[in-house]
Amino acid sequence: MAMAERQGPAVRIGSPQGKWVLLTTVLGSGMAMLDSTVVNVALPRIGRDLDASLAALQWTVNAYLVTLAGLILLGGALGDRFGRRRVFVLGVVWFATASLLCGLAPTAGVLIAARALQGIGGALLTPGSLALIQASFHPDDRARAVGLWSGFGGIGAAVGPFLGGWLVDGPGWRWVFLLNVPVALVCVPVAVRHVPESADGRVHGRFDVLGAALGALALALVTYALIEARHGSVAVAVTAVTGVAAAVAFVYVERRRADPMMPPDIFGSRQFTAVNLVTLCVYAAFGGFFFLTALQLQVVSGYSALQAGTALLPTTVLMLLFSARSGALAECIGPRIPLTVGPLLCAAGLLLMLRVGTDASYAVDVLPALLVMGAGMVVLVAPLTATVLASVETARAGLASGINNAAARAAGLVAVAALPVLTGMGPEAYRSADAFDAAFRRAMPLCAGILVAGAVLAFATVRRPAPECRHPECRTHGCVTAPPLEPRGRGGPKASGAGRAS
Numbered sequence: 288m289a290m291a292e293r294q295g296p297a298v299r300i301g302s303p304q305g306k307w308v309l310l311t312t313v314l315g316s317g318m319a320m321l322d323s324t325v326v327n328v329a330l331p332r333i334g335r336d337l338d339a340s341l342a343a344l345q346w347t348v349n350a351y352l353v354t355l356a357g358l359i360l361l362g363g364a365l366g367d368r369f370g371r372r373r374v375f376v377l378g379v380v381w382f383a384t385a386s387l388l389c390g391l392a393p394t395a396g397v398l399i400a401a402r403a404l405q406g407i408g409g410a411l412l413t414p415g416s417l418a419l420i421q422a423s424f425h426p427d428d429r430a431r432a433v434g435l436w437s438g439f440g441g442i443g444a445a446v447g448p449f450l451g452g453w454l455v456d457g458p459g460w461r462w463v464f465l466l467n468v469p470v471a472l473v474c475v476p477v478a479v480r481h482v483p484e485s486a487d488g489r490v491h492g493r494f495d496v497l498g499a500a501l502g503a504l505a506l507a508l509v510t511y512a513l514i515e516a517r518h519g520s521v522a523v524a525v526t527a528v529t530g531v532a533a534a535v536a537f538v539y540v541e542r543r544r545a546d547p548m549m550p551p552d553i554f555g556s557r558q559f560t561a562v563n564l565v566t567l568c569v570y571a572a573f574g575g576f577f578f579l580t581a582l583q584l585q586v587v588s589g590y591s592a593l594q595a596g597t598a599l600l601p602t603t604v605l606m607l608l609f610s611a612r613s614g615a616l617a618e619c620i621g622p623r624i625p626l627t628v629g630p631l632l633c634a635a636g637l638l639l640m641l642r643v644g645t646d647a648s649y650a651v652d653v654l655p656a657l658l659v660m661g662a663g664m665v666v667l668v669a670p671l672t673a674t675v676l677a678s679v680e681t682a683r684a685g686l687a688s689g690i691n692n693a694a695a696r697a698a699g700l701v702a703v704a705a706l707p708v709l710t711g712m713g714p715e716a717y718r719s720a721d722a723f724d725a726a727f728r729r730a731m732p733l734c735a736g737i738l739v740a741g742a743v744l745a746f747a748t749v750r751r752p753a754p755e756c757r758h759p760e761c762r763t764h765g766c767v768t769a770p771p772l773e774p775r776g777r778g779g780p781k782a783s784g785a786g787r788a789s
Contacts, residue, residue: 297425307481315415317443325451327581329460339395340714350701354406357503363414378411383471389464395497422485428659445603452596495548505533513704558678561748568741572734574699605661626745629667634738636660695769
């Protein structure tokens with residue numbers, strides 16, 4: 288017989304305990320969000336200090352994304368089963384330990400391995416922080432608590448590139464990672480002392496570990512094949528084929544399991560499938576853009592790390608200021624127009640980036656492109672999240688959000704792996720302003736083309752959701768690497784979500 292949800296007393300948001308719960312969840316999720324935005328700014332300095340090739344810099348970004356995207360659904364399910372606070376604290380400790388290894392890494396290989404470990408910690412703490420908010424607060428305060436959590440997270444995303452640039456130019460790039468350690472030292476004791484434990488007593492049996500492992504393996508092998516494709520060796524071809532085979536095995540396992548991590552029948556909703564395909568297009572372009580632009584501004588335009596990080600702020604600030612209003616507009620006119628116009632605006636912003644070259648003026652060359660792209664992201668992201676939630680039944684909204692978030696991260700890592708090969712970047716391209724600038728000018732039209740494809744797909748497939756559509760609880764956000772992760776269990780007792788044990 289299924290057991291009821293196990294949860295401590297409901298916490299009120301104005302109480303001292305409520306403030307402590309908000310603090311620890313914001314700090315925990317903020318570590319992962321900051322890392323996803325600041326590392327790109329540090330890449331040129333990491334490359335110089337560790338004598339790393341372009342492929343090593345790609346893996347510095349992608350090793351983290353492979354494990355995060357592959358395991359984030361499983362991470363939420365572990366919290367439901369073993370205790371959300373317990374798994375959240377484990378994730379924070381894991382993430383901080385991996386961050387320490389990153390900060391102390393003597394070689395690029397050690398850094399890449401530590402980044403993969405970081406992704407595992409991120410997969411545990413990212414869904415766990417929001418699950419703690421959902422499980423801890425009184426129902427009357429829950430929406431406000433989620434709003435505060437997502438708002439503070441957005442501010443963290445905005446501060447990230449600026450802080451990363453300041454650290455890289457000041458004490459050094461290693462502090463981009465080492466800074467997570469003191470944050471964790473504050474976060475863990477607060478969580479243990481002030482956050483009530485909660486779990487879903489209905490969850491029992493085995494987890495879909497095999498599905499998670501196959502998904503992560505497929506991503507890792509395909510990413511490796513793309514990064515090394517310029518060599519054209521037999522080993523690369525074998526790796527690519529093995530990666531595709533792992534992806535096929537993942538689909539086979541998910542179709543046969545009684546309670547899989549990613550239930551195939553959720554894609555029976557044409558709207559859900561269509562919006563996830565749009566997500567793959569737009570976040571592939573975003574991932575490639577932010578990876579290459581941080582390098583272009585420093586390698587070609589001569590910006591310092593601090594200047595490059597600060598230069599990227601407008602996109603995040605625009606999302607923080609206007610994402611909620613964009614969601615309200617989409618509620619009135621339906622998602623089809625925003626999901627079509629948003630990617631087209633972003634594509635225009637990317638094409639404007641072709642003006643950014645040697646000695647680029649920020650006000651004349653960089654800022655207009657980022658403002659146009661930021662406007663496109665404002666128009667796009669909130670309606671995309673709302674449409675994902677509206678395309679499935681209420682009980683699966685948390686699962687749908689998790690799949691959409693994982694799809695966005697997977698699209699970004701594939702783009703970071705593939706774009707240098709598609710644009711002819713050599714292993715040392717980031718050390719030459721002329722070589723990198725030439726490749727950047729080939730990459731921006733490619734990314735813009737992917738966005739246009741996403742717009743066409745949205746116009747052809749997306750329809751207005753049913754009248755009972757649900758709206759995102761994370762209405763204010765500024766994360767540019769993935770859509771906001773919505774709370775699990777939004778629909779009541781059976782909404783506990785992805786990867787539940789059977």
